Amino acid sequence: MKPTIVLASLLLAACSTPPSVDASRLPATPGAAQMGKRAPGDAADPLQVFRIFGTEPFWNVNVEGDRLVYSTPDDPAGVQLQGRRRAIPGGVEITGSRDGRAFVLTVAQGECNDGMSDQTYRLVAGFRFGDLDLSGCGEAAK
Template sequence: MKFALASLSLLLVACQPSPPPAVAPAAPAPPAAEAPSVKRAPGQENVDPLQVFRAFGTEPFWGVNVEGTRLTYTTPDDQAGVVMEGTRKTLADGVEISGQHDGKPFVLTVGSGTCSDGMSDNTYSLVATFRFGEIDYTGCGEAAKL
């Protein structure tokens, strides 16, 4: 009888599910690089729309976010972007921001005009050109979202 009870106890212990192995918590994923936002800060609702805006184009894809005289130039290969500081010049129907970054001259010109990005049915109220070094880009622009 003692042998039977001991055997039964061993069988019950053997049938118990073993606890799952301890798993180390996964390391948090690094934050994704994001291009700076082109939204107006609170209290900036009445600021000239060409103080905070974006210019962009396709073939090749490019973008420039503008805040005053600071430009952030982005491409699909560099979504974090390159930050540049320029000199602002008011034009009859827009603005030009020019300067130099890492020995390369840049000029962004944005003016009034109807523009299509060529990829969607969207139309924009600004026409943009951007020259960085020896590369010329053309595209559209829009004031920052409120």
């Protein structure tokens, strides 16, 4: 085969889309988290930076360490919350209060569907803030 044909074949092979991999069929690696979307090679703890969200009503909590930002379509800037983290089986719980309103965010590994899309997420969450009691899905930050 001529070198240009070989080179062209290699370039085409490199540009083709790889077959999709069903992550649930991969063997578990001790210490490896199996949740959320992450950049290739990102070895950071996935329960350090993630987002939780729900529908009906729409809400969102962005988490970075023990800091949370709770937002809604009516308040897109959101409310900043500072909490205390503790490990729970398969996840994390962050608790605290702001202006006399207690909050608890509980996040654990599990299959979750937001009820509006065909998307399946790998985090299940509950968020209580004052008298609000919400449940939703989540993923590691992108």
